[in-house]
Amino acid sequence: METDQILKDIQAFQLVLKRFEDDTVEQEGRLSFLLKQKEKKSQEHEEATEKIIQVKNKINDLEHKLAGCDTAISNSSKVIESSTSQKEIEIAENKIKLSLEQKESLEEEILELLDREEKLIEDRANQATFISGISETIDEVKSEINTIIKSNDNEIKAMEEKIHGLTHELPTQVQNSFMIAHKKHGFQKSLSQLKGTLCGVCKREQTRDVVKEVQEGQFHLCSGCQRLLHK
Ligand SMILES: [Zn+2]
Secondary structure, X not given: OOHHHHHHHHHHHHHHHHHHHHHHHHHHHHHHHHHHXXXXXHHHHHXXXXXXXXXXXXXXXXXXXXXXXXXXXXXXXXXHHHOOOHHHHHHHHHHHHHHHHHHHHHHHHHHHXXXXXXXXXXXXXXXXXXXXXXXXXXXXXXXXXXXXXXXXXXHHHHHHHHHHHHHHHOOHHHHHHHHHHHHHHOOOOOEEEEXXXXXXXXXXXXXXXXXXXXXXXXXXXXXXXXXXXXX
């Protein structure tokens, strides 16, 4: 086979190989997207659990204060019933008034917290449903992706073998130059056709010797872009 045909074939196989590699990356991306979503929701679920505990503690605390108000009211009531001192009765009446006001605001606060607790519990249940759903999806996708990646790996291996075989058919000097070009350009075009005295890709003017030898069928690396120049 002509050297330039071998090079073109290698490049074509490299492109096929890259498509399989890209597909594998894409499949892994699909999975990691799902895993991130699950992680995010799990974190929200944990946070909701913590918040529920905090709200419960706060409600407990307020209920204790509420009980304290009731005790204060009952004590003051006893003073009013038993005392004969107008002054003491007045003080007790004021205490009752204050305690009632306090109770009202505590009860309001407790109601708000109960609403909040209810909302948090509802959120947490939704999060749990989401997590269990996405976990199932992840398991399905994982097994699906494993099959695809395994098949991609086989294709990649086959391409690598073909490329390897073809590379060995190249003259050693071309082999080395092509490896340099391929290393630099990867799966982008690593070949460049000489156009007159210029590199077809980067337009760098080539020396007279290089132009002559390429026209005679030899291969040279372009001094500008390090692609393998061919006629
Ligand atoms: Zn060039």
